[in-house]
Amino acid sequence: MWRGKPVFVRHRTEAEISDAENADWEDLRDPQPDSARVIKPEWLIVVGICTHLGCIPLGYQGDYHGWFCPCHGSHYDKSGRIRKGPAPLNLAVPPYQFLDDTTIRIG
16 A cells, blocks of 8 residues: 555566567557666556546456456556556556565655
8 A cells, every 4th residue: 555545566577578568658548668667677566546537457357468447447558558448547656666676665
């Protein structure tokens, strides 16, 4: 939890990183390269709130195997970027830092 909101911490595989890095992000609704959303490519940290109306998306689901919001059908990719559905923005990335190899400080 961060500021009363759920935070998703996803350890991504090399295949997931490759998919996220090689997506045609310039054409997305909220264009953002994967490199702008992560500090270490193997770790994705996002606020777990759909940017449409605030529901909590389900992980490892949807057309892009990232997150799927069951409330109104938004699909996010493995970088938390909106790819399909009514959500206007990508899942938010909170401010965070790695304190060491196994500890993250959010906020």
